[in-house]
Amino acid sequence: MAPAHQPGPQHSTQVLDGTPALRRLFGRAAVASVAKRRAQDKRLPASSADAAALVPPARFALRQVTADAGELTRFQHHVGESATDRLPVSYVHVLGFPLTLKVMTDADFPLPPLGMVHTANRVQVHRLPSLDEPLDLTAFTRTLAPHRRGTVAEIGLTVHSGRELLVEETSVYLAKGVRLFSDGGEQEAQAEQKANARGQSGRDEFEPPEPAALWRFSPVDVRRYAALSGDANPIHTNPLAARAFGFPRTIAHGMYTAARALALQAPGGAGWQWAVRFAAPVVLPATVAAGFAEPGDRSGLVAWHRRSGKPHLWSNITPLD
Amino acid sequence: MSDKYLDLVSAGPLKRVAGTLGLPRPVRLKRYSQGHDLPASPVLVLGESAVADGTAETLLDWGLEVRRHAVPGERLGGIVAVFDQVEKPADLGDVMLAVGGALRALEPSGRVITVFRDADASASPAQAAARRGVDGATRSLAHEMRAGATANGIVLAEGVAPVAPSVLGALRFLLSGRSAYVSGQFLHIGSEAGGLPADPSRPLEGRTAVVTGAARGIGAEIARVLHRDGARIIGVDVVPASESLAAVMNEVQGTAVQLDITAEDAAAKIAKAARGPVDILVNNAGITRDKLLANMKPEQWHQVLDVNVQAQLQLNAGLLEAGAFGPEPRIIGLASTSGIAGNRGQTNYAASKAGVIGLTRASAPELAGAGGTINAVAPGFIETEMTAKMPPVTREVARRLSSLQQGGLPVDVAEAIAFLAAPQAGGINGTVLRVCGQNMVGA
Amino acid sequence: MASQSTDTQGKVRPAAILGGNRIPFAKANGKYAEVSNKDMLTSALDGLIARFGLQGVRLGEVAGGAVLKHSKDFNLTRESVLGSALDPATPAFDVGQACATGLETVASIAQKIRLGQIDSGVAAGVDSASDAPIVVTEGLRRALLAASRAKKPADRVRALARIRPADLVPQAPGTAEPRTGLSMGEHQALTTAQWGISREAQDELAARSHRNLAAAWDRGFFDDLVTSYRGVYRDTTLRPDTSVDKLAKLSPVFGKSLSTPATMTAGNSTPLTDGAATVLLGSREWAAEQGIEVLAHLVDVEAAAVDFVSGRDGLLMAPAYAVPRLLERNGLSLQDFDFYEIHEAFAATVLCHLAAWEDESFCRERLGLDAPLGSIDPGKLNVTGSSLAAGHPFAATGGRIVAQTAKHLKETGAKRALISICAAGGQGLAAIVEAA
Structure with missing residues (x-):
């Protein structure tokens, strides 16, 4: 493995024989997280100017992956999609998830994988994959950057059919409290302080639109999503683990709520992109309301906690750049 | 777009091949998207003929910034070199060398377009040699282009006016992101047939x-x-x-x-x-x-x-x-x-x-x-x-x-x-x- | 439904059959095992929309239905429309008449078109024998309802305590008749024996169904009637290489407790199948506006029912009554048709009908006719293959038959076809389709 500080395109792609066992990855994630938090405490922070050098070069790939019709159908039904032969892009995320986890549990990945918060997800959809199409998936670290509350990592996933690029995804994760960089993120932190001093933050000003849908999220629903997506992160299924990471109870997967949003928005046509920004986690059980920013236009959706009015996510569909 | 080439050259059997060929890293080509048809940066029109003047007028009509001489330090979205009046090989040099002088200012995914008459209908061997020469130079120039830039030619049959619909259509196609992967090619305009669409962004309306x-x-x-x-x-x-x-x-x-x-x-x-x-x-x-x-x-x-x-x-x-x-x-x-x-x-x-x-x-x-x-x-x-x-x-x-x-x-x-x-x-x-x-x- | 003669009075207009689309039918617990009725119906609708360029079009109405239906699918057809590429402002309704559901949806939409209430519509049907609803026992159901009504936790516990282990056994829906407890096959076996239908005749009909369907597929007949789904692009129960000899080797499965030898096998009975079918209908004017060619007209429909509980008639013999009534109203004889589409629930069902119409005493005593309806040319029967080969996803069969019949009439330039479909509960529907 090349040293992490060597710049330039020294990528190495490890093609995996099969989908890695997620249970083992989560185990590794737990061990790696403790070790990395300890190591981070001792390491000198880097300058944000060197961020590119810290990006691990490793890429992980799965070749000729074909979705299983049964698993796809169960997923489609669980998130409110019709069982068409086209893979919803929320399911493409699921297919790539083991690779994403592989990237984040790699020895060179500088952030502790457990407890990282999924803060945003962007997908460019050139064409939705078809059920019978063998897909090549590649995941890698796109960027690392300072954030007012820690460090942000962007994990990239590309999906090809043959050599045709179908989907490009960027998942944004925040490692809270992990300061990889000595600088950066101050402006945001100052802005937040000022806002707090005024007794208001941007979020408090959120005014929900008329609700278009209500979604009930029970622990059982979320456990089923965990099984269908392979994302068995214990904060979604185990109350003790959830508490260990500072949540009162288990929380729903961000991508589960996002998948339901996508199903309601039902984007069509050629070439579109989907940007999701996550806010407050959905603490279970919960009733989440969803509504459209513009009545009659499904492209902009916001979902919020029905009773408290706190926003959970924004989901926007736009034409491709 | 993501590219697995790099994966392969560093890990696979192609490592040595790539090393010996010295292939550079490919760039993302600028492609067409609605409302972004033509280059935003100025286009340099070279050549002293009436056709060159007419071409410059056309580009101005399309709302482009047009230069008739390179402005030092300014980035160019494209270069249109007009050779319609070459009579002998010696006539090529001025314009072709002016293209060469402007190449470094060409931005990524920039365009070079040569415009000339069909050599097969030439009046003299010298004229044919000159016209054919533009063809060869354009092909070679295409090989020299970097960072997603392309070089192509528009070849006018005898009698085809430089403002014929297909000449304008070809010019627009080759300047725009629609031709991102077309390079070293020639569009032969054989007649003045065709017409201009009412709405250039929906040219196939009603078809x-x-x-x-x-x-x-x-x-x-x-x-x-x-x-x-x-x-x-x-x-x-x-x-x-x-x-x-x-x-x-x-x-x-x-x-x-x-x-x-x-x-x-x-x-x-x-x-x-x-x-x-x-x-x-x-x-x-x-x-x-x-x-x-x-x-x-x-x-x-x-x-x-x-x-x-x-x-x-x-x-x-x-x-x-x-x-x-x-x-x-x-x-x-x-x-x-x-x-x-x-x-x-x-x-x-x-x-x-x-x-x-x-x-x-x-x-x-x-x-x-x-x-x-x-x-x-x-x-x-x-x-x-x-x-x-x-x-x-x-x-x-x-x-x-x-x-x-x-x-x-x-x-x-x-x-x-x-x-x-x-x-x-x-x-x-x-x-x-x-x-x-x-x-x-x-x- | 009124007969065609009223057209001249300007009160009704013809209802045109414009085309159809279905997904290939698949053997139960096969390729469509995990998908739902809504998924299949949506896919069949989307294929129809693509074939006729109806994206974003507001149709008059969509009628659909399924025989085996989950309670959550109370609005099955409307939900499928919402999931399709049609204008979401297209209304929809669900219909139920057991295996005649599909033909009844065609009749309903056609009627509205004839009366000028709508200009266009889709008739549809879908069924999944794989994704069938599992029903809880009555004991469990009552206990759960009581628990949900309980106001105090103690009441809830008491209600739930009433559940017995036996209540927990799930009840799969069967094809048994609620009133007799006999399966459809056992019912047909009684009728088969009563009419003395031979094993050889049944196997011969089954082999011909496979042969005809295979030939139709091979010549591209289904190219504009079917859209692939889940990697299936031909009906999976079709056996192009089957023969009377091969069918003769199968053991009987129905009628084994009767005094006569059992003759009904898995080969001459329709297999349980999953699938969905749609038919596009419209007024002639609407079709012309859209530039869609008219294949045929749905002229008239007649429903009938029989008393099968007493054993007076066979469970699946209602079309034997519907057809003569339909013929009389339209002034036609049984021989006035170029093609006959008699749904092959079982090979014996078709053969019992043919026997009944040839039988002097049945026609005289039961149908009240002066003479037998007579025989029909077997070469005109189910000429593009029917349910024995294609399978029979209950509510989807009507749409399959109507689209197939209309296209075949158009293709051959023939004039008139008769359709008959038997259904559970001793019911049946018959319809006349005529060249446009």
């Missing part, structure tokens, strides 16, 4: 386009691009692909026609399904059954020829005979660079694709008589399911052997087809447009 093989890959992309440009789409594919075909057609608000294009009644069924005149026929459906000729089974040979070329002949003839075409028919056949340069293991495929080129040239007079055109587009290495079946090493070498150091995308082929289908391409007939990033394989 009906039949696209064969529309369920997947390049065909699906052709359907999308023609739909984007305003056409009503009739998508054709075989029954096993019908679910995909229905999805693509529902996406582009088209009509799905499931049939085997090699069947005798295919043309009649398509004409019926079109529910009105067909303005554009895109013969895209194609298959590969690669085998060395020594190992070729008869059915592998016959299937490829039946689908790739015999079906095109039948559909063209069938629709013409049935009077199914509108007043300005446009037929575009899919050829391939394999049909121009040949390719190991593809005797059957190359025979079929060279056949498409043959039928395209031979049909041009008949189509001209019917008020229309027939042309072929020859894709080079395009990233599709079909090319994924190539052996990995061959495929990677093929990708890198283009001046743009990358494979093209289905949309690049679709853009070329949409251009040839449009009203302003009415003066382009019987030609083959290569969309290959100037792949070095072949001519």
Whole structure:
């Protein structure tokens, strides 16, 4: 493995024989997280100017992956999609998830994988994959950057059919409290302080639109999503683990709520992109309301906690750049 | 776009090959998107003739920034070099060297376009030498382009005015992101036929386009691009692909026609399904059954020829005979660079694709008589399911052997087809447009 | 439904059959095992929309239905429309008449078109024998309802305590008749024995169904009637290579407890199948506006029912009554048709009908006719294959038959076809389709 500080395109792609066992990855994630938090405490922070050098070069790939019709159908039904032969892009995320986890549990990945918060997800959809199409998936670290509350990592996933690029995804994760960089993120932190001093933050000003849908999220629903997506992160299924990471109870997967949003928005046509920004986690059980920013236009959706009015996510569909 | 080339060169058997060739890192090509048709940076128009002045006027009319002399330090979106008045080889130098002087200012995905008269109709050997010289210089310049920039030529037949619709159409196509993967090519304007569309962003408004093989890959992309440009789409594919075909057609608000294009009644069924005149026929459906000729089974040979070329002949003839075409028919056949340069293991495929080129040239007079055109587009290495079946090493070498150091995308082929289908391409007939990033394989 | 003669009075207009689309039918617990009725119906609708370029079009109405239906699918057809590429402002309703559901949806939409209430519509049907609803026992159901009504936790516990282990056994829906407890096959076996239908005749009919359907597929007949789904692009129960000899080797499965030898096998009975079918209908004017060619007209429909509980008639013999009533109203004889589409629930069902119409005493005593309806040319029967080969996803069969019949009439230039479909509960529907 090349040293992490060597710049330039020294990528190495490890093609995996099969989908890695997620249970083992989560185990590794737990061990790696403790070790990395300890190591981070001792390491000198880097300058944000060197961020590119810290990006691990490793890429992980799965070749000729074909979705299983049964698993796809169960997923489609669980998130409110019709069982068409086209893979919803929320399911493409699921297919790539083991690779994403592989990237984040790699020895060179500088952030502790457990407890990282999924803060945003962007997908460019050139064409939705078809059920019978063998897909090549590649995941890698796109960027690392300072954030007012820690460090942000962007994990990239590309999906090809043959050599045709179908989907490009960027998942944004925040490692809270992990300061990889000595600088950066101050402006945001100052802005937040000022806002707090005024007794208001941007979020408090959120005014929900008329609700278009209500979604009930029970622990059982979320456990089923965990099984269908392979994302068995214990904060979604185990109350003790959830508490260990500072949540009162288990929380729903961000991508589960996002998948339901996508199903309601039902984007069509050629070439579109989907940007999701996550806010407050959905603490279970919960009733989440969803509504459209513009009545009659499904492209902009916001979902919020029905009773408290706190926003959970924004989901926007736009034409491709 | 993500590129697995780097993965391969660092890990796979190509490491040494890449090292010796010294291939640079490919750039992301700037492609067409709605509202971003033409370069935002200034375009330099070189040449002292009236045609050069007229071209500059045209570009100004399109809302572009135009320069007649390079401004030091200023980045250029494109360079148009006009050579219409060259009489002898010595006349080339001034303008060509001025192009060279401006090249460093060309931005990534910039454009160089040479405009000249057809050498075959020259008045003297010296004039022919000069005109032909522009051809050679343009091809070589294309090889020298970097960072996604391209160089192409527009060749005017004798008597074609520089403001003819197809000259303007070609200029616009070559300047825009629609021609991202076209380099080292020449658009031959044979006549002043054609017209300018009312809305340049929807040049196919009101036209009906039949696209064969529309369920997947390049065909699906052709359907999308023609739909984007305003056409009503009739998508054709075989029954096993019908679910995909229905999805693509529902996406582009088209009509799905499931049939085997090699069947005798295919043309009649398509004409019926079109529910009105067909303005554009895109013969895209194609298959590969690669085998060395020594190992070729008869059915592998016959299937490829039946689908790739015999079906095109039948559909063209069938629709013409049935009077199914509108007043300005446009037929575009899919050829391939394999049909121009040949390719190991593809005797059957190359025979079929060279056949498409043959039928395209031979049909041009008949189509001209019917008020229309027939042309072929020859894709080079395009990233599709079909090319994924190539052996990995061959495929990677093929990708890198283009001046743009990358494979093209289905949309690049679709853009070329949409251009040839449009009203302003009415003066382009019987030609083959290569969309290959100037792949070095072949001519 | 009124007969065609009223057209001249300007009160009704013809209802045109414009085309159809279905997904290939698949053997139960096969390729469509995990998908729902809504998924299949949506896919079949999307294929129809693509074939006729109806994206974003507001149709008059969509009628659909399923025989085996989950309670959550109370609005099955409307939900499928919402999931399709049609204008979401297209209304929809669900219909139920057992295996005649599909033909009844065609009749309903056609009637509205004839009366000028709508200009266009889709008739549809879908069924999944794989994704069938599992029903809980009555004991469990009552206990759960009581628990949900309980106000205090103690009441809830008490209600739930009433559940017995036996209550927990799930009840799969069967094809047994609620009133007799006999399966459809056992019912037909009684009728088969009563009419003395031979094993050979049944196997011969079954082999011909496979042969006809295979030939139709091979010549591209289904190219514009079917859209692939989940990797299936031909009906999976079709056996092009089957023969009377091969069918003769199968052991009987129904009628084994009767005094006569059992003759009904898995080969001459329809297999349980999953699938969906749609038919596009419209007024002639609407079709012309859309540039869609008219294939045929739905002229008239007649429903009938029989008393099968007492054993007076066979469970599946209602069409034997519907057809003569339909003929009389339209002034036609049984021989006035170029093609006959008699749904092959079982090979014996078809043969019992043919026997009944040839039988002097049945026609005289039961149908009240002066003479037998007579025989029909077997070469005109189910000429493009029917349910024995294609399978029979209950509510989807009507749409399959109507689209197939209309296209075949158009293709051959023939004038008139008769359709008959038997259904559970001793019901049946018959319809006349005529060239446009």
